Amino acid sequence: MNPVNPVNPVDPVDPSTPSIRVLLVDDQPLVRAGLRVLMADSPDLVVVGEAGTGTxxxxxxxxxxxxxxxxxxxxxxxxxxEATRLVTAGPGAPRVLVLTTFDDDEYVYGALRSGASGFLVKDMALDDILAALRVVAAGDALIAPAVTRRLIEEFAARPEPGPAPAPRRPLTGVTAREREVLTLVGRGLSNGEIAVRLHISAATAKAHVARLLSKLDARDRVQLVVLAYETGLVP
Incomplete structure (x- = not known):
């Protein structure tokens, strides 16, 4: 029997506090239970269900x-x-935050391609897990932490499984400065780090990233990372 349990919050949620509805997906019940207990003390996080399989x-x-x-x-x-690809398809889709074990998962770039907005590493600090959920729920992508940068560097250059690698997609409609910004985004730099590297203000760096999201029809920062690799800006 598949371990699937819709879950209601144990404690009442303050109606004045906007809640983030979370679905936990892991084939290990202990992992799901640990995450559920972790979130129980946060009034803005509500576990609405659990699943043990992608289906x-x-x-x-x-x-x-x-x-x-x-x-x-x-x-x-x-x-x-595959579950991420199906979950994120269509308008109004939820955000997906991938759980991974850095030492042995070789499918992380595939998750990025499938629409994931970031990563949780199973041994990361509890406060970082909660922060990651809030960042992704707010519409951003979690690529700034060093551990995520390591994941991107390790896996993004690997070819996607298949009979032949896809040709690099052309990068059109962006300025030279935006190309520089996209390269740095692909290397995992934050807006502040991009500003320092290019000797511009943080607000200007943020504006460049926003324009890139619009011009390239990218859902979030993670998709910009994927595009930086796919277009060859990051070797």
Whole structure:
């Protein structure tokens, strides 16, 4: 039997506090239980359901309409990459924050391609897990922390499984400065770090990133990272 349990919050939620609805997806019940306990003390985070397989994750994401899905990568049957692709398809889709074990997961770039907005590493600090959920729920992408940068550097250059690598897509309609900014985004730099590197203000760096998101029809910063690799700006 698949371990799927829609969950209600244990404590009442203050109606004046906007809540972030979270769906937990992991084939290990202990991992889900630990995350659920962690979030129970945060009035802005509400666990609305749990799933132990990718198939159940897709179904519950459709039925429960969470804001964020915390998605494991390796699960029986449909893995987290395919589940992420299905969950993030279509308008109004929830954000997906991928759970990974850095030492042995080799599918992280696939998750980026599938629409994930960032990563949780299973041994990261508890406060960082909560912060990651809030960042992704707010519409941003979690690529700034050093551990995520390591993941991007390690896996983004690996070819996607398949009979032949896809040709590099052309990069058109961007200025030379925007190309510089996109390169630095692809290397995992934050807006502040980009500003220092290019000797511009943080506000200007943020404006360049916003224009890139619009021009390249990218959902979030993670997709800009993918584009930087796919267009060859980051080797």
């Amino acid at each position: 159940d994750a897709v179904r519950l994401a459709r039925d429960l309409r969470p804001d964020v899905v915390v998605m494991d990568v390796r699960m029986p049957g449909m893995d987290g990459i």
